[in-house]
Amino acid sequence: MITLEWLYVLAGVVFAGWALLSAFDRSNGKRWGNAAFWVLLAVSFFFGSQFSAFGNGILVLALVAIAGLGGLGRSDPATTTADERFNFSALLGNRLFLPALVVPITAVAGTLLYNYTPAGESGLFEERRETLILFGLGVMLALAAAMAWLRPPVLAPMQEGRRLIDSIGWAAILPQMLAALGAVFALAGVGDVIGSLAGTIIPDGSVLVAVVVFATGMALFTIIMGNAFAAFPVMAAAIGIPLLVEGYGGNPAVIGAVGMLAGFCGTLLTPMAANFNIVPAALLELKDQNGVIRQQVGTAIPLWFCNVAIIYVAGFLLWN
Amino acid sequence: MNYWPLVGIAIVVGGFALRFNPLLVVVAAALATGVLAGLDLVAVIQALGSAFNDNRYISVTWIILPVIGLLERYGLQQRARAVIESVRGATMGKLLVIYLLFRQITAAIGMKDIGGHPQTVRPLVAPMAEAAAEMSHGELPEDKRQKVLAMAAATDNVGLFFGEDIFFAIASILLIQGVFESYGYPLTPLQLSVWAIPTAICAFIIHGWRITAFDRRLGRIPRRAVT
Numbered sequence: 076m077i078t079l080e081w082l083y084v085l086a087g088v089v090f091a092g093w094a095l096l097s098a099f100d101r102s103n104g105k106r107w108g109n110a111a112f113w114v115l116l117a118v119s120f121f122f123g124s125q126f127s128a129f130g131n132g133i134l135v136l137a138l139v140a141i142a143g144l145g146g147l148g149r150s151d152p153a154t155t156t157a158d159e160r161f162n163f164s165a166l167l168g169n170r171l172f173l174p175a176l177v178v179p180i181t182a183v184a185g186t187l188l189y190n191y192t193p194a195g196e197s198g199l200f201e202e203r204r205e206t207l208i209l210f211g212l213g214v215m216l217a218l219a220a221a222m223a224w225l226r227p228p229v230l231a232p233m234q235e236g237r238r239l240i241d242s243i244g245w246a247a248i249l250p251q252m253l254a255a256l257g258a259v260f261a262l263a264g265v266g267d268v269i270g271s272l273a274g275t276i277i278p279d280g281s282v283l284v285a286v287v288v289f290a291t292g293m294a295l296f297t298i299i300m301g302n303a304f305a306a307f308p309v310m311a312a313a314i315g316i317p318l319l320v321e322g323y324g325g326n327p328a329v330i331g332a333v334g335m336l337a338g339f340c341g342t343l344l345t346p347m348a349a350n351f352n353i354v355p356a357a358l359l360e361l362k363d364q365n366g367v368i369r370q371q372v373g374t375a376i377p378l379w380f381c382n383v384a385i386i387y388v389a390g391f392l393l394w395n
Numbered sequence: 396m397n398y399w400p401l402v403g404i405a406i407v408v409g410g411f412a413l414r415f416n417p418l419l420v421v422v423a424a425a426l427a428t429g430v431l432a433g434l435d436l437v438a439v440i441q442a443l444g445s446a447f448n449d450n451r452y453i454s455v456t457w458i459i460l461p462v463i464g465l466l467e468r469y470g471l472q473q474r475a476r477a478v479i480e481s482v483r484g485a486t487m488g489k490l491l492v493i494y495l496l497f498r499q500i501t502a503a504i505g506m507k508d509i510g511g512h513p514q515t516v517r518p519l520v521a522p523m524a525e526a527a528a529e530m531s532h533g534e535l536p537e538d539k540r541q542k543v544l545a546m547a548a549a550t551d552n553v554g555l556f557f558g559e560d561i562f563f564a565i566a567s568i569l570l571i572q573g574v575f576e577s578y579g580y581p582l583t584p585l586q587l588s589v590w591a592i593p594t595a596i597c598a599f600i601i602h603g604w605r606i607t608a609f610d611r612r613l614g615r616i617p618r619r620a621v622t
Contacts, residue, residue, distance in 0.1 A: 079452060082452075082455055083451055083455065085458060086451075086454070086455045086457070086458050089457070089458050089461065116454070119447075119448065119451065120451060123448040123451060124448070126444075126448070127441075127444075128441035128442070128444045128445040128448075129437065129440060129441050129444060130444065131444030131445060131447060131448045132440035132441055132442075132443050132444025132445075132447075133440070133444070134444065134447075135422070135440075135443055135444055135447045136422065136440070138418075139418045139419060139421075139422045142416065142418050143416040143418045143419035143422075144416075145416075154468055155468050155469070155470075159470075160467075160468070160469070160470040160472075160473050161470060161473050162470075163469045163470040163473075164469070164470025164471070164473035164474040164477060165470075165477070167469060167470065167474070168474070169474065169478065171466060171469060171470065171471050171474045172471075172474065172475075172519075174462065174466055175462070175463070175466055175471060175514075175518060175519070178459060178462065178514060179508060179509045179510070179511075179514055179515070182508045183506045183508055183509050186505075186508075187505070187506075204452075206508055207452055207455065210455075210456070210459075210508065211455070211458065214458050214459050214461075214462055217462045218461060218462050218465070221462065221465050221466060222465075225465070225469055227465060227468065227469075231465055231468060232461035232462065232464065232465040233461055234464075235460075235461060235463075235464025235465050235467065235468050236460035236461035236463075236464045236465075237464075238464060239460045239463065239464050239513075240457060240460055245416065245417075245418050246417075247454065247457060248418070248454055249417055249418060249421070250453050250454070251447060251450045251451065251453045251454045252418055252421045252422070252447065253421060254446065254447075254450040254453060255421075255425065255443050255446035255447040255450060256407075256421045256424060256425045256443075257446075258442060258443075258445075258446030258449075259403075259425040259428055259429050259439065259442050259443055259446065260400075260403065260425075260428060262429065262432070262434070262442050263400040263403070263428045263429055263431070263432035263434070264397075264400060264432060265400050265401065265403065265404070265428065267396075268396060268397070268398055268400060268401060269401075271396055299404050299407065299408070303567065304566070304567065304570055307567075307570060307571065307574060308570075308574050311571075311574045311575070311578075312574075312578075316574075316575070316578045316580070320580065327575055327580045327582060328582050328586045328587050328590055329590050331571040331572075331574070331575055331582065331587055331590075332560065332568075332571060332587040332588070332589075332590035332591055333590055333591075333593075333594060334571075335560065335567055335570075335571055336556075336557065336560060336591060336594045339556045339557065339560075342552075342556060343549075343552060343553070343556070346411050346417070347407070347411075349417070350453070350512075351512075351552045352552075353417070354512060355512040355516060355517075355548035355551075356545070356548070358512055358513060358516070358517045359516070359517060359521055359541075359544040359545070359547075359548060361541050361544060361545055362541060363541070363545075366541060366542070366544075366545040367545045367548045367549055367552070369545065370542065370545045370546045370548075370549040371549045371552065371553070373605050374549070374553055374598070374601050374602045374605055377601050378557075378594070378597055378598055378601055378602075381593075381594060381597040381601070382594055382597075385590075385593050385594060385597075389590070389593070
């Protein structure tokens with residue numbers, strides 16, 4: 076069976092490659108910082124499952140120390156010029172899109188085939204991880220095809236990848252760190268505290284006010300945690316189920332489904348949702364780290380009001 | 396009830412607001428929260444370490460960068476621009492509204508991995524949006540150009556978030572189902588996912604309208620520059 080561990084080894088190889096190339100890159104004044112950072116991440120991907128929890132914790136602290144204290148520099152490996160790229164793009168034409176499309180097509184079509192044909196019964200992939208594993212397979216296929224077709228210098232993919240990852244820098248592990256923070260918050264009972272606070276601030280008797288507090292709690296807690304998944308169980312337990320469903324007799328399906336979407340409006344507004352908001356700002360080389368969030372505010376806020384209206388109308392007015 | 400763990404949230408909010416390095420902010424918040432909740436420091440470091448280890452699958456996606464970087468070396472972004480430039484009457488507004496719809500519909504039928512920031516936004520959607528904007532409005536000043544790129548990323552997010560819950564076998568729907576079931580309300584995933592449709596329609600109308608309005612606003616730049 077192909078498990079997530081196989082994919083971690085592949086990722087470890089890529090990170091180790093970036094570490095090695097960084098170490099030899101004399102043009103980067105902080106090359107040892109970059110090398111140490113990617114070596115540590117490679118070690119985590121190769122051996123993280125064998126380490127103790129404390130060992131992994133120390134590794135996390137070391138990664139954060141390097142990146143947090145400005146140890147990462149930005150590399151500029153040799154590449155093609157803008158003119159060369161333009162000429163290549165004219166020469167190679169739309170076939171250039173094909174390797175790029177191999178990755179999503181392998182992931183999506185492979186997942187569908189695996190789940191809706193007898194192929195799934197083969198137990199080839201670790202359960203519920205098939206999409207990610209197929210994504211890894213797609214990357215290897217795309218890379219092999221592009222190498223065979225374009226015949227670039229053998230180190231070109233790793234060097235070009237290093238250029239991109241260095242433009243992302245520390246933000247590359249922020250999403251994973253935030254997930255770890257969520258786990259510590261859960262362990263410390265932060266959700267219970269917020270739920271009990273939210274449960275105490277609702278005046279009696281008004282369905283609309285209760286809906287607004289529920290949707291506000293979903294959005295605010297999502298903004299804090301960066302993830303509506305952390306907010307939902309807390310707000311459902313504090314307000315959604317005891318008050319909206321049991322107290323006022325609302326439609327549980329509407330309250331659940333649209334309540335979650337009110338949280339998604341919060342996801343659009345927070346740097347804590349780094350994968351969606353901070354990483355693309357780095358990938359697109361925006362000067363403003365919050366540039367993507369700024370373009371989302373005008374959608375998130377009116378959409379949040381829509382969600383409140385949908386819960387109130389469909390969950391209560393039409394339901395009773 | 397012990398309210399001290401909320402200090403961690405204050406550290407996060409303050410740290411981000413004061414623009415400290417987010418990784419330092421996150422670790423400081425985690426350590427403070429755990430210790431103030433009464434755990435000892437070693438236990439907090441252990442919790443942080445095992446949670447980081449369990450979430451490695453999040454960072455695995457970076458293995459796509461060598462492929463994207465290699466194709467960019469051979470002009471992928473330039474090709475994406477050329478394709479848009481060859482479409483007569485293409486505008487940034489039309490392009491991003493179509494992408495929004497495409498992303499919502501594919502996510503709604505379970506194909507949420509078809510888009511994404513490293514896979515499609517950086518190499519394809521963002522350069523196409525920029526090229527389309529330049530076709531209608533001429534060369535953009537740097538701040539406007541950055542807003543066009545940011546809008547391309549924002550459109551990917553909005554399309555994904557407000558499409559994926561229409562698909563019944565998605566993690567958030569299963570989470571809602573699990574929470575309600577534990578309180579004695581058995582719901583089927585399909586009962587929940589149909590209620591993502593009204594919000595999806597609102598999201599398309601609101602964000603689609605904003606994209607179009609943004610494209611119109613860009614149009615005022617060259618005229619002002621000329622006069």
